[in-house]
Amino acid sequence: MTGKLSDLLDAFQGVVPSVIATCDREGTPNVTFNSQVYYVDERHVALSCQFFNKTHRNVRENPWATVDIFEPVSLQAWRMRLRFDHIETEGPLFDTMALRIQVIASHTGMTGVFKLRSADVYEVVSIERIEGLSHTVDLDAPVGLPVGKMTELRGLQLVSDRINRCTDLESLLSGTLESLDETFGFSHGMVLVPEGTEGRLVALATRGYGEGGIGAEVRVGEGAIGLAAARRRMIRVGNMGGELRSGRAIRERAEQAGEAVAPEIPLPGLADAQAQLAIPLVVGGRLLGVLALESRDPLQFDDWDEAYLTVVANQIAMGVDRMQTVEDEGEPVPTAPRRVRPEPPARTRRFRYYRSDDCVFVDGEYLVRNVPGKILWKVLAAHARERRLEFTNRELRLDPTLGLPPVKDNLESRLILLRKRLAEKCPDVKLVPVRRGRFALELCCQVEMEEVAAGT
Amino acid sequence: MVLSEELVAFAQSGVAIHVGTADARMRPETARAMGARVEPGGGEVTVFVPRASMGATEANLEATGRVAAVFVRPLDDVSFQLKGTVVALGEATESDRRVVDRYVDALLEQFMIVGIPARITRAIARWPALAVRFRVEQIFVQTPGPGAGAVLGPAAAAGSGA
Numbered sequence: 001m002t003g004k005l006s007d008l009l010d011a012f013q014g015v016v017p018s019v020i021a022t023c024d025r026e027g028t029p030n031v032t033f034n035s036q037v038y039y040v041d042e043r044h045v046a047l048s049c050q051f052f053n054k055t056h057r058n059v060r061e062n063p064w065a066t067v068d069i070f071e072p073v074s075l076q077a078w079r080m081r082l083r084f085d086h087i088e089t090e091g092p093l094f095d096t097m098a099l100r101i102q103v104i105a106s107h108t109g110m111t112g113v114f115k116l117r118s119a120d121v122y123e124v125v126s127i128e129r130i131e132g133l134s135h136t137v138d139l140d141a142p143v144g145l146p147v148g149k150m151t152e153l154r155g156l157q158l159v160s161d162r163i164n165r166c167t168d169l170e171s172l173l174s175g176t177l178e179s180l181d182e183t184f185g186f187s188h189g190m191v192l193v194p195e196g197t198e199g200r201l202v203a204l205a206t207r208g209y210g211e212g213g214i215g216a217e218v219r220v221g222e223g224a225i226g227l228a229a230a231r232r233r234m235i236r237v238g239n240m241g242g243e244l245r246s247g248r249a250i251r252e253r254a255e256q257a258g259e260a261v262a263p264e265i266p267l268p269g270l271a272d273a274q275a276q277l278a279i280p281l282v283v284g285g286r287l288l289g290v291l292a293l294e295s296r297d298p299l300q301f302d303d304w305d306e307a308y309l310t311v312v313a314n315q316i317a318m319g320v321d322r323m324q325t326v327e328d329e330g331e332p333v334p335t336a337p338r339r340v341r342p343e344p345p346a347r348t349r350r351f352r353y354y355r356s357d358d359c360v361f362v363d364g365e366y367l368v369r370n371v372p373g374k375i376l377w378k379v380l381a382a383h384a385r386e387r388r389l390e391f392t393n394r395e396l397r398l399d400p401t402l403g404l405p406p407v408k409d410n411l412e413s414r415l416i417l418l419r420k421r422l423a424e425k426c427p428d429v430k431l432v433p434v435r436r437g438r439f440a441l442e443l444c445c446q447v448e449m450e451e452v453a454a455g456t
Numbered sequence: 457m458v459l460s461e462e463l464v465a466f467a468q469s470g471v472a473i474h475v476g477t478a479d480a481r482m483r484p485e486t487a488r489a490m491g492a493r494v495e496p497g498g499g500e501v502t503v504f505v506p507r508a509s510m511g512a513t514e515a516n517l518e519a520t521g522r523v524a525a526v527f528v529r530p531l532d533d534v535s536f537q538l539k540g541t542v543v544a545l546g547e548a549t550e551s552d553r554r555v556v557d558r559y560v561d562a563l564l565e566q567f568m569i570v571g572i573p574a575r576i577t578r579a580i581a582r583w584p585a586l587a588v589r590f591r592v593e594q595i596f597v598q599t600p601g602p603g604a605g606a607v608l609g610p611a612a613a614a615g616s617g618a
Contacts, residue, residue, distance in 0.1 A: 021485060029477050
């Protein structure tokens with residue numbers, strides 16, 4: 001089987017060292033290990049060169065190299081045929097690889113000795129999956145912790161394993177935040193995903209902030225989170241000044257005074273946060289979200305945290321990406337049989353849709369906007385019109401009025417946001433997954449709908 | 457060259473083993489080996505390369521006879537590399553299989569220390585395997601660090617490895 005470079009991003013984490021074979025001009029083979037194989041783009045990888053060694057010399061004589069890399073949890077091997085292209089000794093690629101090496105060096109007492117000399121860039125000629133594992137291995141079985149000290153690597157293994165086993169986006173995001181808290185003590189975190197075309201991110205999962213933060217928005221480019229998204233780089237803010245706190249306080253006062261604050265959910269945050277870390281979730285150059293963590297300790301996040309959190313972020317990104325390419329129609333998920341309610345429920349909820357900004361209110365309170373708002377309106381309207389109760393993701397994707405991109409849409413994240421907002425503001429209306437790619441509308445109330453046209 | 461007693465013990469313990477070869481056009485290949493036996497006298501080593509994952513290894517060895525094998529202890533990355541010439545190439549026998557099975561038990565313990573569960577290690581293909589017996593001509597220290605590539609022993613004066 002052959003593969004794409006992006007199929008094996010998991011293996012690029014350097015958790016299991018890679019093996020590299022080269023050959024000098026006399027035809028003498030050389031085989032050694034290299035911990036860092038770095039994904040550059042779909043056709044190139046970079047190998048770290050800490051010492052000017054035989055591999056480094058061989059590929060200058062004879063550019064061919066073969067590298068076996070291993071996925072961290074399963075040990076699944078991939079074989080890459082490479083052709084040496086060039087070396088880089090400065091620039092963003094070099095800096096990123098050098099930082100990781102520094103971090104490892106400082107933890108092994110090898111600072112100054114163990115440092116990056118060059119990033120050796122290779123063209124990827126081919127990739128094949130090595131059928132060197134028996135198929136009896138059960139990857140779904142929980143991985144037991146080996147006895148001994150809890151190290152970052154073991155923690156990483158736990159988090160990675162958790163990510164790997166998730167089958168839906170919601171459990172992926174909340175499960176990751178939970179395991180970051182339990183394993184590493186990062187108790188305040190959230191994941192935001194891009195929403196709409198106007199450069200905004202919306203919080204889809206939070207941990208440590210209680211209820212209510214789901215749906216909060218951040219503009220790309222603003223604040224640490226927005227900046228991380230705009231630059232696709234990790235942003236670390238230590239010793240946060242008073243500005244953040246005063247901004248939040250102003251908002252709170254305005255709300256208490258009953259002023260009309262824009263229909264917006266405040267971003268969850270610690271009032272006394274001292275450090276913040278925002279890590280972009282990127283796959284193959286596409287921004288899939290931001291992982292944001294906060295702490296009251298100004299020195300909570302160090303270089304080492306950055307290094308392994310980058311690994312975690314990459315894994316989340318690949319997980320999110322995997323969820324977005326999952327086939328629409330799948331196995332039915334077990335659900336309780338839906339009961340037909342004998343009597344019409346008495347309570348009436350009033351939904352109002354403002355077409356000018358695709359905003360939905362319920363009983364005068366802001367509920368949701370943009371694509372999730374449009375989806376809700378479509379579903380409620382179909383129910384009012386033809387008493388429909390079941391819907392498919394496919395029909396949402398095909399509906400041009402919803403404006404979902406044809407490929408790699410994040411429909412699933414929109415549905416999660418919508419479900420969570422409904423659960424918080426209007427639990428009488430539920431969108432329940434019935435099988436992969438399908439959901440059912442469950443109503444425990446009468447629905448009244450009013451549409452306010454644009455310009456009014 | 458003859459392996460020291462220390463190296464013999466190391467090579468036959470639960471260390472990860474990978475083999476490097478190249479074809480006549482000097483395109484390299486790598487493959488995992490599941491066990492090694494240092495032959496009596498200490499000058500020849502046999503490594504067992506599972507056929508499932510060996511790629512072009514067998515064809516390369518038939519074409520060139522040149523082989524490199526790296527041995528690394530997962531716990532601390534202590535490693536060394538042997539280079540040499542094939543003296544015998546063939547199907548691993550039932551008596552070789554005992555070496556391979558013992559090796560898996562030892563590797564399993566080493567991998568557990570670095571967090572690789574036993575069920576994963578057990579799933580690595582091991583049989584049928586190609587037995588690659590080679591004469592050791594060069595030995596290199598390979599442990600990452602400034603000493604990597606240093607030559608052990610006089611027969612390797614021609615250059616350093618790693």
